[in-house]
Amino acid sequence: MKRCFKESVGHFWGLVSTRPYMRALCGLAQCLWSMGKKREAIEKYYELLRLNPNDNQGIRYLLINCLLEMGRNEEARKLLKRYEDDPTACWAYSEALLTYRDEGASSKADSLLKKAFDCNPHVPAYLLRKKKLPAELPMTVGFGDESEAVDYAADAMKV
Numbered sequence: 001m002k003r004c005f006k007e008s009v010g011h012f013w014g015l016v017s018t019r020p021y022m023r024a025l026c027g028l029a030q031c032l033w034s035m036g037k038k039r040e041a042i043e044k045y046y047e048l049l050r051l052n053p054n055d056n057q058g059i060r061y062l063l064i065n066c067l068l069e070m071g072r073n074e075e076a077r078k079l080l081k082r083y084e085d086d087p088t089a090c091w092a093y094s095e096a097l098l099t100y101r102d103e104g105a106s107s108k109a110d111s112l113l114k115k116a117f118d119c120n121p122h123v124p125a126y127l128l129r130k131k132k133l134p135a136e137l138p139m140t141v142g143f144g145d146e147s148e149a150v151d152y153a154a155d156a157m158k159v
Helices: 002-007 016-034 038-051 059-069 073-082 089-103 107-119 123-127 146-158
Strands: none
Touching: 016 038, 016 059, 038 059, 059 073, 059 089, 059 146, 073 089, 089 107, 089 146, 107 123, 123 146
8 A cells, every 4th residue: 555655646546445544534634624733734735736737626616715714824825826727616715715815905805705796606605604604515516507606605714
């Protein structure tokens, strides 16, 4: 197994035999976070991205919210840059938030917030609690639709 960890780094998810490990490590990170062991959780998320930089599991979405909550803005910026072509609401709203943290209500922050709103206009209603999150999260998520807004808001608000 040690050999697998050496030789398969970078494409771990591509090996069906490593997927249970990847899922378990993600579960461990989520448990650590919920137990208040936030630094340890973040380390596990980074390890998952090291093993699978293509991020087939969507670990970056969990990690960005953790980094933002912890105020680890520089790391969050680097993560956004690493996946800069990501078209999701999570990425757009995270970038707008980071810019606002850096610059306040600047024209760049306003522009990025507009871009995020254009990406998914349903998100603010959930973040501002004008709409209540459903008891169950959606089984599938579509870009720009309400399911994406629910999925993002549920993650962003629980960290």
